[in-house]
Amino acid sequence: MDGDIEPDLEIRWLDECEVQVERDENNELWLICDGQRMKIGRLVRLLPLTDKSHYISVLDTDGREIGIIRDLQNIEPASRAILWEELERIYMMPKIKRVRRIRHEKASGGMVWEVETDIGAMELHIPNTDNIYKARYPRIFIIDEDGRRYEIPNCDALDSRSRRLLARYF
Amino acid sequence: MSLIGRLISFLRPYAWQAILGLTLAVTLTWLSLVPPMLMRILIDDAIMKHNRVLLLWLTIALLGVYLASTLLSMVRNYLMAWLGQRVLYDLRTRLYEHVANLDMSFFEARRSGQIMSRITGDVTALEQFIVHNVPSILIDLITLVGIAIVLFRTNVHLALIALLPAPLLAILTVYYRELAIVVYRRLWNVIAEMHSFLIETLSGIKVIQCFNQEEREVKRFRGRCERIVRSNLDAARLSTLFFPTMGFISTFGLMLVWWIGGNQVLDGQITIGVLTMFTMYLRQFYVPVQNLTYLNDVWQRTAAAAERVFEILDTKPEIEQPSQPIKLGELKGEVVFDRVSFSYNGNGKQDDGALALRDISLKVRPGETIGIVGRSGAGKTTLTALVARFYDPKEGRILIDGHDLRQLDLKALREKMGVVLQEPFLFHGTIYENIAYGRPNATMEEIIKAAKAANAHQFILNFPDAYDTYVGERGTKLSGGERQRISIARAILRDPKILILDEATSSVDSESEYAIQKALERLLKGRTTFAIAHRLSTLRNADRLIVLDSGRVVEMGTHEELMQRDGIYKRLVQIQAMLSNSLLNDNGNGKGDGDLDSSNESNAHNREGNDGSNGNASRA
Numbered sequence: 172m173d174g175d176i177e178p179d180l181e182i183r184w185l186d187e188c189e190v191q192v193e194r195d196e197n198n199e200l201w202l203i204c205d206g207q208r209m210k211i212g213r214l215v216r217l218l219p220l221t222d223k224s225h226y227i228s229v230l231d232t233d234g235r236e237i238g239i240i241r242d243l244q245n246i247e248p249a250s251r252a253i254l255w256e257e258l259e260r261i262y263m264m265p266k267i268k269r270v271r272r273i274r275h276e277k278a279s280g281g282m283v284w285e286v287e288t289d290i291g292a293m294e295l296h297i298p299n300t301d302n303i304y305k306a307r308y309p310r311i312f313i314i315d316e317d318g319r320r321y322e323i324p325n326c327d328a329l330d331s332r333s334r335r336l337l338a339r340y341f
Numbered sequence: 342m343s344l345i346g347r348l349i350s351f352l353r354p355y356a357w358q359a360i361l362g363l364t365l366a367v368t369l370t371w372l373s374l375v376p377p378m379l380m381r382i383l384i385d386d387a388i389m390k391h392n393r394v395l396l397l398w399l400t401i402a403l404l405g406v407y408l409a410s411t412l413l414s415m416v417r418n419y420l421m422a423w424l425g426q427r428v429l430y431d432l433r434t435r436l437y438e439h440v441a442n443l444d445m446s447f448f449e450a451r452r453s454g455q456i457m458s459r460i461t462g463d464v465t466a467l468e469q470f471i472v473h474n475v476p477s478i479l480i481d482l483i484t485l486v487g488i489a490i491v492l493f494r495t496n497v498h499l500a501l502i503a504l505l506p507a508p509l510l511a512i513l514t515v516y517y518r519e520l521a522i523v524v525y526r527r528l529w530n531v532i533a534e535m536h537s538f539l540i541e542t543l544s545g546i547k548v549i550q551c552f553n554q555e556e557r558e559v560k561r562f563r564g565r566c567e568r569i570v571r572s573n574l575d576a577a578r579l580s581t582l583f584f585p586t587m588g589f590i591s592t593f594g595l596m597l598v599w600w601i602g603g604n605q606v607l608d609g610q611i612t613i614g615v616l617t618m619f620t621m622y623l624r625q626f627y628v629p630v631q632n633l634t635y636l637n638d639v640w641q642r643t644a645a646a647a648e649r650v651f652e653i654l655d656t657k658p659e660i661e662q663p664s665q666p667i668k669l670g671e672l673k674g675e676v677v678f679d680r681v682s683f684s685y686n687g688n689g690k691q692d693d694g695a696l697a698l699r700d701i702s703l704k705v706r707p708g709e710t711i712g713i714v715g716r717s718g719a720g721k722t723t724l725t726a727l728v729a730r731f732y733d734p735k736e737g738r739i740l741i742d743g744h745d746l747r748q749l750d751l752k753a754l755r756e757k758m759g760v761v762l763q764e765p766f767l768f769h770g771t772i773y774e775n776i777a778y779g780r781p782n783a784t785m786e787e788i789i790k791a792a793k794a795a796n797a798h799q800f801i802l803n804f805p806d807a808y809d810t811y812v813g814e815r816g817t818k819l820s821g822g823e824r825q826r827i828s829i830a831r832a833i834l835r836d837p838k839i840l841i842l843d844e845a846t847s848s849v850d851s852e853s854e855y856a857i858q859k860a861l862e863r864l865l866k867g868r869t870t871f872a873i874a875h876r877l878s879t880l881r882n883a884d885r886l887i888v889l890d891s892g893r894v895v896e897m898g899t900h901e902e903l904m905q906r907d908g909i910y911k912r913l914v915q916i917q918a919m920l921s922n923s924l925l926n927d928n929g930n931g932k933g934d935g936d937l938d939s940s941n942e943s944n945a946h947n948r949e950g951n952d953g954s955n956g957n958a959s960r961a
Contacts, residue, residue: 180790180793180794180863181790182786182789182790182793215802215807216807217785217789217801217802217807217808218773218785218807218808218809219805219806219807219809220806220809221773221809225785226785226789226808228802228807230802236798236799236802239789241786301813304811306770306771306811318805320805
């Protein structure tokens with residue numbers, strides 16, 4: 172495989188060098204790798220739903236990929252804490268603990284879920300059932316009409332009323 | 342093996358459960374024969390003789406019998422449901438496994454809706470028969486024999502009267518069977534037609550809406566639904582005439598027994614307890630009689646469903662694995678066409694006009710890129726389909742590394758092949774899963790590398806869920822260019838030695854095409870490649886070009902060599918250049934370079950992540 176891909180297409184694994192991450196007074200993140208100091212434009216989890224702590228792509232301010240962190244465990248603790256905090260901020264995904272009510276909106280054909288999450292009560296406006304991802308059942312992902320993501324970590328472990336309300340969707 | 346024997350053979354893996362279910366059913370049947378006997382004693386010996394102790398014991402005994410029946414019924418019903426689901430699972434998976442291994446000619450001859458109907462509806466009909474109807478026949482027969490013995494032993498005269506309607510029931514059943522075959526076959530056909538129609542129109546919904554043909558399609562759908570309604574009503578008319586008539590004839594026998602038996606009670610020939618027992622048994626007797634007449638209807642449906650299911654199971658793939666396949670080691674990738682002719686309709690020898698390929702001889706060196714050019718219907722795709730062994734040549738042979746394709750291990754051969762089609766097919770899953778489709782055990786590192794080589798990694802990063810992004814059914818949440826790059830990444834990851842590119846860049850815009858061309862250049866390195874393209878500019882770098890016309894190779898050489906001849910290739914290039922210039926003149930702007938297609942790169946997905954954050958970030 173390796174021989175088929177040109178050298179510039181090779182992956183630069185950041186955890187193979189002495190990588191450090193700093194946060195400056197403007198709350199900007201900086202990456203120091205092999206003596207180079209670069210401003211981080213974006214952090215991207217390559218597998219945000221299935222593997223949160225591996226394969227983190229680090230992009231510069233022009234959107235070019237600086238490299239990929241294979242495993243956050245390979246990063247020194249202080250830098251890891253900064254990265255983790257930033258990633259959790261970017262990928263904040265409320266966890267649904269209880270479904271109180273589901274209303275169907277005749278006009279739009281969508282539905283409104285009244286739920287309790289780990290960050291409080293919410294109303295989710297869901298355009299249609301395609302926005303309910305069941306491929307990793309019993310772990311369910313929901314995307315509301317604004318593209319925000321929510322997670323039911325285990326829909327079988329919900330209380331009986333919630334399960335009854337959700338039964339027609341799963 | 343008979344049809345019934347073949348159906349029952351599906352119970353073989355669950356023989357013990359089936360025997361237990363049957364034993365429970367027989368026990369329940371015998372238990373159902375007890376209450377009328379107890380009723381006779383209860384009326385004649387307890388009530389008529391004022392024996393309260395006996396009355397109490399008989400009531401307790403009746404209660405015990407009913408309780409035992411209830412409990413055993415629960416166990417049996419669950420066991421039958423379990424057995425039904427296992428048989429259904431086996432039938433469905435066996436049928437799908439068989440279908441998945443059939444070759445292209447099978448799918449070309451059938452509409453997918455019909456195949457779906459067989460895997461869903463017909464299989465359920467067979468499960469119903471195997472698990473529910475077969476035991477029910479045995480139970481009904483046991484009930485009939487058991488009750489008949491009791492009836493004849495109790496009163497021969499009355500028993501004979503009770504059986505009077507039987508010949509009429511048999512004649513009517515035979516008549517009904519003849520009519521039912523026609524009606525149910527027609528019903529199945531119209532339902533299968535509707536399935537096919539739905540699959541076709543739902544997958545082509547964009548075309549329907551673009552051409553404003555919604556009303557027409559709804560009208561066509563209504564037509565199909567009306568045919569289903571008519572066919573169902575035909576079936577209902579037949580059933581509503583037949584079954585109540587059968588019921589009435591059976592009841593007529595019961596009325597005769599009441600009349601004659603009642604007179605016998607009044608004459609003191611039998612007791613009232615005996616008459617009550619007789620009529621109770623008779624009610625139980627007519628239930629299995631009616632069931633057995635319904636069975637005919639069930640059997641008609643089952644036989645029709647079995648015919649269709651076994652037709653598939655008995656279809657042998659035309660492309661078969663050789664009995665002693667040659668195992669290829671490291672493939673070099675030399676492909677030789679040795680006087681190959683092919684026809685889609687049977688044997689092409691008899692009808693030369695039906696040949697899709699005629700007498701093709703061609704030697705492709707390992708790692709060589711062959712551009713295939715020609716008008717629509719010239720045989721370009723057919724040629725590549727033969728390399729992948731979707732079909733076998735009718736005449737001649739194809740050799741890979743010196744071995745006849747028909748002698749090679751089919752699975753091993755296809756493992757060495759990669760295909761990138763004009764309309765890449767993505768499965769409903771994540772980008773990760775789609776890239777890894779041909780190599781499910783690939784590491785994340787290999788997947789990222791393949792995506793980078795396919796110029797896909799960068800756009801994947803812009804999706805909020807990156808490699809975990811769901812692509813939608815057939816990849817509809819991605820644009821055409823993105824789908825194509827995912828399919829190239831999939832091919833790169835498979836690391837094929839022989840590659841088939843069938844119009845891989847024709848349905849994308851110029852920007853995507855550039856990215857795809859670059860990706861393809863990387864993919865092509867070191868692989869024997871057959872590339873089909875109408876946009877001739879994309880084939881300029883091919884080592885050799887072959888021009889097909891009506892299934893024959895009419896020109897062969899490099900781009901420069903072919904341009905020096907006054908042949909089809911030169912004319913095609915000139916036409917494309919002319920059209921391209923004309924577009925440039927008309928629009929003052931254009932793609933040029935023989936690029937005739939405009940694209941419909943759609944913004945099929947919502948890229949809320951383009952601002953560098955996940956959809957949630959803005960809210961956070």
